[in-house]
Amino acid sequence: MNNNASQLNNLYVPLRLCYGLVPIVAGADKFTNLLTDWSQYLPGSMTDILPFSPGVFMMIVGVIEIVAGLTVLTKFTRLGGYVVAAWLMLIAVNVALAGFLDIAVRDVAMALGAYTLSGLAAFRGEQLLPFSDSHGSRASSFVS
DSSP, rough: OOOOHHHHHHHHHHHHHHHHHHHHHHHHHHOSSSSGGGGSSSSHHHHHOOOHHHHHHHHHHHHHHHHHHHHHHHTHHHHHHHHHHHHEEEEEEEEHHHTOHHHHHHHHHHHHHHHHHHHHHHHTTTTSSBBTTTTTTTTSSSSO
């Protein structure tokens, strides 16, 4: 491995682990509320219109976060980074509406990191969808 590839991996690997594992942990915690009571971050206007309890809504959110984290940790890292970045921006808007501006700022910063991960994945030559070539046709194998 040349020096540039090694330096790139020094950036890529920690970002991939962070944006893969943190959504999985946060998503799993939506079922246990060990870290916090996640429903407190929902704006009242949203809880008023939900067709189910805030707890059930947060469990749905948890499943989405787990899937997003797993996407980052698979061959879909580039796509997963974009998904996590968009998800974090949506969360930032939501918590800002609920009055948690400090958490909104943190989530925007985290979204930029996830976006950067996708950029690094692209720089490494990873396709957005690893089973297609640059023209969008199906490749013969999922294995790189």
